[in-house]
Amino acid sequence: MKAHRASVAAVLLGTTLIATTAYAESLTRVATVPLKAEITGMYEVGPDLFFNIQHPLKDLGNEYAKASVGVISNVNWAAGEQPVPTDDAGKSVVLSTLGDYQILMQEGDAGKIGVIKSIAGEDLIVSNDPDFNGFLPTGDDAGFLFTNWENRPGGMSRAMMSRAGDGTWSVDMNKTDMIDFASVKGTWVNCFGTMSPWSTPLTSEELYFDSTADWNNPEYKYIEDNKMLARYLGNGQYPNPYDYGYIVEITDPAGSATPVKQFAMGRYSHENTVVMPDMKTAYLSDDGTGVVFYKFIADTAGDLSSGTLYAARITQLGGAGAASADTELQISWIELAHGTNEEIQGWIRDYDGIGMDDYKAGETNYISDAEIAAWAAGDAADNRVPFLESRKAAVAKGATGEFRKMEGVNINYAGAANGSVPFMYMAMSSIGKTMSDGEGHIDLAENKCGVVYEMKLDANYNVGKMVPVVAGHGYNKDNKPNACPVGSVSNPDNLIVLADGAVVIGEDTGNHENNAMWIWRK
Numbered sequence: 001m002k003a004h005r006a007s008v009a010a011v012l013l014g015t016t017l018i019a020t021t022a023y024a025e026s027l028t029r030v031a032t033v034p035l036k037a038e039i040t041g042m043y044e045v046g047p048d049l050f051f052n053i054q055h056p057l058k059d060l061g062n063e064y065a066k067a068s069v070g071v072i073s074n075v076n077w078a079a080g081e082q083p084v085p086t087d088d089a090g091k092s093v094v095l096s097t098l099g100d101y102q103i104l105m106q107e108g109d110a111g112k113i114g115v116i117k118s119i120a121g122e123d124l125i126v127s128n129d130p131d132f133n134g135f136l137p138t139g140d141d142a143g144f145l146f147t148n149w150e151n152r153p154g155g156m157s158r159a160m161m162s163r164a165g166d167g168t169w170s171v172d173m174n175k176t177d178m179i180d181f182a183s184v185k186g187t188w189v190n191c192f193g194t195m196s197p198w199s200t201p202l203t204s205e206e207l208y209f210d211s212t213a214d215w216n217n218p219e220y221k222y223i224e225d226n227k228m229l230a231r232y233l234g235n236g237q238y239p240n241p242y243d244y245g246y247i248v249e250i251t252d253p254a255g256s257a258t259p260v261k262q263f264a265m266g267r268y269s270h271e272n273t274v275v276m277p278d279m280k281t282a283y284l285s286d287d288g289t290g291v292v293f294y295k296f297i298a299d300t301a302g303d304l305s306s307g308t309l310y311a312a313r314i315t316q317l318g319g320a321g322a323a324s325a326d327t328e329l330q331i332s333w334i335e336l337a338h339g340t341n342e343e344i345q346g347w348i349r350d351y352d353g354i355g356m357d358d359y360k361a362g363e364t365n366y367i368s369d370a371e372i373a374a375w376a377a378g379d380a381a382d383n384r385v386p387f388l389e390s391r392k393a394a395v396a397k398g399a400t401g402e403f404r405k406m407e408g409v410n411i412n413y414a415g416a417a418n419g420s421v422p423f424m425y426m427a428m429s430s431i432g433k434t435m436s437d438g439e440g441h442i443d444l445a446e447n448k449c450g451v452v453y454e455m456k457l458d459a460n461y462n463v464g465k466m467v468p469v470v471a472g473h474g475y476n477k478d479n480k481p482n483a484c485p486v487g488s489v490s491n492p493d494n495l496i497v498l499a500d501g502a503v504v505i506g507e508d509t510g511n512h513e514n515n516a517m518w519i520w521r522k
């Protein structure tokens with residue numbers, strides 16, 4: 001069945017419920033995780049599937065009460081439906097028809113896993129927020145597993161793993177550590193990510209900070225996060241906002257594991273990026289409310305340090321208030337600027353040494369809206385604006401800054417390269433607010449259960465349309481703890497694409513009592 005037809009037949013919005021054979025056949029729940037836990041870090045390695053249990057309920061009273069990194073080995077991708085748990089025991093564990101879940105590492109293990117220290121070595125955080133996993137083989141049955149830890153400051157672990165013949169994985173804690181981000185002044189909320197086509201982890205800084213003017217505002221409601229980052233830096237340094245909000249590539253991942261912030265890919269609330277098989281074209285998602293979809297084209301294949309940044313302008317192919325489940329979004333790309341890491345790094349340094357004592361209400365110590373407008377009008381002396389204030393710059397140039405909760409974007413690398421799976425997929429966790437406010441380029445009916453979009457890749461890995469293929473439906477706030485019906489997806493987040501074109505969807509929702517993993521097939 002064609003994707004667009006499936007979305008129309010399968011999913012309706014609002015309070016209208018549906019029960020069709022097409023819907024039941026296209027989307028299959030294959031796992032549930034413990035109460036309060038989010039599914040993150042889905043990553044396929046051979047016949048195995050790694051994924052995490054992020055921030056589970058602390059008083060479960062079992063081994064799942066800690067954030068965990070784990071794996072299902074020898075996955076049965078043809079598995080049937082995993083029922084929704086109905087008793088306390090089932091709600092407190094991982095249940096899956098794909099196979100048995102093996103816990104590999106948990107928060108705080110060996111005094112290392114998820115432990116984020118300051119540059120001076122002070123323990124700051126023991127994270128319960130594992131996110132992206134990426135695997136780097138170092139032999140037939142061994143390699144490093146890189147895992148993000150989503151905090152302020154952020155972290156990433158590198159664990160030496162080996163696989164036995166029966167599929168059991170083990171961790172060598174003597175060869176496991178946390179990546180040292182001191183050389184890039186730390187990271188901020190390491191979220192989802194991917195492995196590049198040249199086998200380097202790409203971790204994403206999810207910079208939830210809509211107004212840089214508040215970065216040094218002592219009265220800002222989340223200023224304690226900035227103070228924690230200052231503790232990480234030490235020596236009385238207050239962090240420079242323009243040091244954070246980038247894709248961070250881990251170069252020499254099996255050796256020195258040196259982080260490089262790829263400034264030329266723009267600064268915003270990165271959920272993740274996926275680099276196409278041409279090793280030049282990358283797509284980047286921006287998480288938050290009123291956000292932008294980006295494309296980056298590197299100057300040189302395999303080198304993300306310089307290139308051209310683009311932002312999407314959307315034309316909604318449906319009337320005002322149209323249902324998100326069957327409304328396509330046409331994309332045109334607006335060029336923002338060409339940049340190099342070296343020149344952008346120079347601009348960043350112009351904002352060093354600014355602290356909370358410099359803050360004045362109603363003013364900014366950073367790039368102002370007037371400077372952004374001047375750049376958009378062609379009157380700026382340089383191109384710092386599109387790389388340091390990428391979201392505002394994109395909107396000033398006419399791009400669409402209305403997306404809401406833009407999450408994972410991903411492909412199947414082999415399938416995209418050989419044309420067997422010529423699609424990219426993106427999760428939009430929730431349709432509402434700036435996507436449903438009656439203004440701008442996008443005006444869809446609210447859908448608090450979310451949508452997954454499909455984008456056809458052309459021969460040059462360009463995309464020109466977002467087509468909804470999976471959508472939640474039937475939201476009812478009075479039906480808590482399952483305000484989104486358990487028979488459909490709720491707040492899709494992480495995505496992976498299998499070799500046969502199936503899409504695996506992990507939930508991050510408060511609208512299902514137990515978050516679920518789904519497989520969607522055309």
